[in-house]
Amino acid sequence: MTEMTTHDSANSQLKRTPLYEKHRALGARLVEFGGWEMPVQYSGILDEHQAVRTRAGLFDVCHMGEFKVEGEDALAFLQYLVPNDVSRLAIHQALYTQFCLPNGNVIDDLLIYYLAENHYMLVVNAANIEKDFAWVEGQAQQFQRVSISNQSDTTALIALQGPQAQAILQPLTETDLAGIRYYHFASGQVGEIHCLISRTGYTGEDGLELYCASVDAPALWDALLTAGKPLGLLPAGLGARDTLRLEAGLCLYGHELDEQTNPLEARLGWTVKLAKSPFIGSETLQKVKAEGPQRQLIGIQLLERGVPRGGYALYAGEQQIGSLTSGAPGPTVQKSIGMGYVETPYAQVGNQISVDIRGKRVPAQIVALPFYKRQ
Amino acid sequence: MASLNHPGNLKYSKTDEWVRVEGDEAIIGITDYAQDQLGDIVYVELPWESGQEIAFEEKFGDIESVKATSELVSPLSGNVVSANEDLKENPEYINDYPYDKGWMLRIKFSDASQLDALLDVDQYLEYVQGR
Structure with missing residues (x-):
């Protein structure tokens, strides 16, 4: 047997999160991901996936990057930097957006948190931290009253996801979690640990994400695991994170998004606010919108066996119309599913196409995204 | 490794297949170590019919876990007697019972000297630990 798509790694050059020793103790399988040594699974991907859909799962996402953007020009700068409309944010609210190149293609996707007046936090993908920081710093040169700092090394992030997430966390904090709406956050104490508690996630389930100081992360992780155990909480790795986000139709940078793809092709038009003031890429994206994107993100479901x-x-x-960017067996939808790009004329839901699986054409159907939507 | 099972009466390949000899036939599957590394197996493709010839180190199938696709490599040459049809409906047998219900291919082997080139259990465990 020879493995074709993933490799375990014992590379000592890899970065480790503050929870590395916790993963070792839990018997996680560790793999390389974006320059980090991360848990891909603990008890098993299917088990962890199911826990998140029906109870709750706990994810180490400390590898994500956090930048602070501060100063009187912070809002004007962010409005120029990203396609979404940052001026719509209320304090304690977050939004999803991208960094785009002048050609409209995506440098990274991110969340922006409005912490306080003139004070924002940007949360970016782990593999892109250095690239993003250089980009953000470079673009900020044109703005005088804005300062940028990379706080990725001192900021930890733990995601508690699933229908039981709130029930698990509430006994540990005096912050009223029910009062935190989707894409909103509050700052509060979890035990003795100061956290930013955000109702966000990457699984298609309700859930909370907790930002804290890196030094506090191991204690927070243990407190959550202990509190969640009676409610069926499991630690969950990147394997389940990937099948969960795929079922939820969420883009993963390096797969559905990259520097050859613009957000309109990726069906992220709802995050591109062309009516606001000009931003990096707005001219090109205006044109793409007017003409319609050449290709579009689709979801497919295999009609025969295979993955x-x-x-x-x-x-x-006989004509190649595109290719897949992600694919896996969908544990909850119980179908083999994938996301990818096809030329726009072929992108209609219901169309029958085929997938070349190692030289064999397997019939598939274009289906609506997301594959899974919680009740 | 501690909880994994690697029987002493089998031969092993460096591509993580096991071989059990029964007369002039050999049964082939993947090891407990291999299934553990792959994680949840969801699909296995074994496109073989009885009598078909199989070559030493020829790819004999594909195995899909939730996370990855791997190729199965034949440790012996010979002629296929049968492939495990039950795995179509129950690919999880490979995770749960790698040495019995999770078997993959039964072949009539054509070169007994190939068996001698395979690893015994101690050699295989040493090989796995050295990875």
């Missing part, structure tokens, strides 16, 4: 994977070619008859 679609990122990189596999998509065909309409």
